[in-house]
Amino acid sequence: MVDILHRVGVESKTPEEVYEALTTVDGLAGWWTDQTTGDPDVGGTLEFRFIPGGFDMEVVELEPARRVHWQVADGPPEWVGTHVTFDLSEVDGYTIVLFKHEGWAEPGEFMHHCSTKWASYLLSLKQLVETGEGAPAPRDVMISDWH
Template sequence: MENRILFDLYINASKEKVFDAFSLPKHLDNWWTLKSSGKPELNTVYNLNFTDQYDWYAKVSKVKQNDVFFLKITEASSDWMPTTFGIELEESNNGTLLKFSHSDWQHNNHEFRNSSFCWAMLLNGLKNYIENGIIIPFSDRN
């Protein structure tokens, strides 16, 4: 059985705003990474830097502007290899439905369960960032 993290989240904003906040480094650094680089274009490499010890890389594996964005991890801690995570966006009466998935986990272990919790917290931070402009300092993120 595949281990996969799944979340649905309504965000009161346009699909374009949600897509940009999840895919552009200038926004990622406000809710997830310490510093990042990359472009939401197929096969582009993203650098996802959290600390010197956690300086990870991923490749855009699927992208459709304002609809779909997925990254496949290429360099990270062993538990995150070779996982893929990303979003699918749907218009809704409440703005945008963000459908998040993080798949291909090899083990249902502590890192998998901890990452599930962290994604829940981070996606809530993403929602607050988009809807209210709240930036949580990197040192306060989980």
């Protein structure tokens, strides 16, 4: 198994600001995709839609201002059963986001694409918290014909 890993520092007053952007439908729609719906509570399912498809994430764990953990319930076969986590900590006026998309079977071309897209969306999260406006799909940076 292989993982996608990223680290981003978000200039914020508190980790709660970042946590809210990761745990509310409006917050998620502000940085990942405009087409976000669902139940953001533990046991709920969040639906994220993009061109050309989407993902359903089961909310596995929420630790306020510390951790968000999802399991991919539906989407591309490479994603189903993988886990997405955001671990938050505070360091010198920044909320550090340690991102992990773990459990990929192999590091194929699609995983490389997804790693780049995750990086762009994490920068959108940073932008949302710091400026009030992110760059969610469909206003995100297009990197290939996969979007």
